[in-house]
Amino acid sequence: MSLRLSGWDDTIVALATPPGIGALGIVRLSGKEAINVVASLFPSKDLTKQASHTLHVGYLKSMGNVLDEVVVSLYKAPRSYTGEDIAEISCHGSPFILRQVIDACVQKGARMAKPGEFTQRAFLAGKLDLAQAEAVADLIVSNTEASRKTALNNMRGRFSHSLKDLREQLIKFSALIELELDFSQEDVEFADRAQLKQLIENAKIQTEKLLRSFQLGNVIKNGVSIAIVGKPNAGKSTLLNTLLNEDRAIVSDIPGTTRDTIEEIINIDGILFRLIDTAGIRSHSADAIESVGIERSRQKMQQADVVLYLFDVNETPVEELVKTIDDLQRQQINHLLVANKVDSLDEGEARRKFSGVANVIFISAISGLHTEVLKERMVDAVLRDKVQGEDVVVTNARHYHSLQEVNKSLRDIEEGMTNKIPGDLLSLDIRRCLHYLGTITGEVSNDDLLDYVFSKFCIGK
Ligand code: GDP
Structure with a gap:
């Protein structure tokens, strides 16, 4: 590999654990001087004389001050993540201590690492190829x-x-x-x-x-966007709440999710569904659509990977539903037809009413009846026609x-x-x-x- 980046020869240091208070915090160094830098702060024993892949307990001292009692792990080139000498200092997880430890390392000649620089070094050392390095980030x-x-x-x-x-x-x-x-x-x-x-x-x-x-x-990595649409009072916000209560995803950072739009996320069978325009559903604003075809809802539907069209079994004439389906098909929208409120009349009756329409899912949003079926069908709608059981997936x-x-x-x-x-x-x-x-x-x-x-x-x- 002829490529050498600027600062390639430097010994780098960074906090390897998340910022904030934790039980432990790990400061990591990589480079020719990594072990020397830590050794110069570690008076208990001579770290430069220790074998690779060993742990050492002792005090870290800088300019006469004890910084912390730590455990240092050593990995010598080339048997390390970066292929260079690596020293990892496990400290107590106080941001103050960690800051001081990093400062002390910098004083002894290390420089702060850039984002991904450890993995970049691993790539340049031939430890992994670029696609593998990117998978580390994923x-x-x-x-x-x-x-x-x-x-x-x-x-x-x-x-x-x-x-x-x-x-x-x-x-x-x-x-x-x-x-x-x-x-x-x-x-x-x-x-x-x-x-x-x-x-x-x-x-x-x-x-x-x-x-x-x-x-x-892409679906696996970023999730699928799904829009719940339907006339006012169809039960959209009720369904949203039921789904969220059952499967709300705890997510901190999903690529592609903007925090300024309110997006709720649910996790079904390991697939993330991002509910589009949740705020609109919740607020019962003018956004609640009168019929499929209004500009706003059209936009919403076009943005979505899957549209969940929800209708009230009692209030919806069959002809109206057929017209809606025509609309959806004409626009080539990947959709699910969901009849709500089957609890309010006999389910058999509801099914008979729409027996001429294919693939309707009958649920009761309020009681959660058949929402399992709905969820299976949501996953199906995503995976349908797509590769199944492939082990190599391009993300x-x-x-x-x-x-x-x-x-x-x-x-x-x-x-x-x-x-x-x-x-x-x-x-x-x-x-x-x-x-x-x-x-x-x-x-x-x-x-x-x-x-x-x-x-x-x-x-x-
Ligand atoms: P949205 O305007 O589409 O968001 O509809 P809402 O979720 O606000 O529901 C409208 C009304 O229908 C509310 O009074 C709900 O309690 C009621 N509702 C929603 N889902 C069901 C259901 O499955 N069964 C019955 N009986 N009522 C429901």
């Missing part, structure tokens, strides 16, 4: 079973490995084709075209599968865009071969494909790309 913010699992899979390199094979094979072909160019007078073919065609075909299938998985990946928009370019160049290669274009042009297309594959895992990278990727990390990771 893992830290994962807040459901599904997002944890995909991030962990990607961090372990499942996604990267699936691309690595392809890249290696393409490199082999590219080399053979370029060899042909050296012998261009003699009209030889080192690279078996039938084999290349097969490889490209397989690669296309693989990238298309990955591209499809992004939709699901990152950057990877998605690169994969689109990979797929495009694969199609160009294929077309070029069909049209029997000369080897030098074919070789260019293959190189372009390799380039985009390389940007995903980081074989191809530059400062801007790395800054972009690692700036999204928290400090200390």
Whole structure:
């Protein structure tokens, strides 16, 4: 890896645990001087003489003052997260103590780490590739079973490995084709075209599968937006409260969620549903729509991944519902039809009334009757037609865009071969494909790309 960032040689320090009061707080250092810096503050024994992967209890002292009683762990290069020497100081979790410990380390020559700088060093040391490094960030913010699992899979390199094979094979072909160019007078073919065609075909299938998985990946990572719409008094706010009481998600930071709009979030089977415009539902404002088609609700529906159309079984004539469904279908809106208040008349009667309409879910928002069915159908509406049981799921928009370019160049290669274009042009297309594959895992990278990727990390990771 030729890339060296400014400050690469520095020893860096940061708080690795969240700011604020805790039982413990961990200050982490990485770099050539990491162990020396901590050793100079740790009079109890000579840390520079200790083995890797060991723990040491003692007092941390700076300029004659005891700062804290701590445990220092040592990890020596290259057997550490960053591949450099690492020292971690477990302190008592007082922000005051932690501040003093960090200051003392800085005084001894460490500098404050930038966001993601530890992981960036791990990447530059070849400990993990770029896609794996990005999965580390995803893992830290994962807040459901599904997002944890995909991030962990990607961090372990499942996604990267699936691309690595392809890249290696393409490199082999590219080399053979370029060899042909050296012998261009003699009209030889080192690279078996039938084999290349097969490889490209397989690669296309693989990238298309990955591209499809992004939709699901995005859902897993960011959640699904769902809008509850319907006429006033259909029971929207009642349903909202019932769902929230049952499944309100405890979330601190979900990417893409703005705090200025009130958004409630529920977690069903590990999928986050973000309820759009909850404030509108709650306030019974003019926003409560009279019919499907009013501009405001139209906007709301268009923003949503799924629209939950709620209607009162008693008050809704079948013809009106049919018209609404037509509207929704015409606008190609992914929707669920939910008949509310089945408790207020015989459920059988309600079902008979709408027996001519397919896929109506009958519930009572007030009593919670059949809300389990509704939730299953909400999950279905999201996963329907999407990849199921895939272990490699693309969750990152950057990877998605690169994969689109990979797929495009694969199609160009294929077309070029069909049209029997000369080897030098074919070789260019293959190189372009390799380039985009390389940007995903980081074989191809530059400062801007790395800054972009690692700036999204928290400090200390
Ligand atoms: P919104 O205008 O669509 O938000 O409707 P609300 O949630 O405010 O409900 C309107 C009225 O219908 C309220 O009096 C609710 O108590 C009542 N309601 C809501 N859900 C049910 C239900 O499942 N069964 C019955 N019987 N009444 C309900």
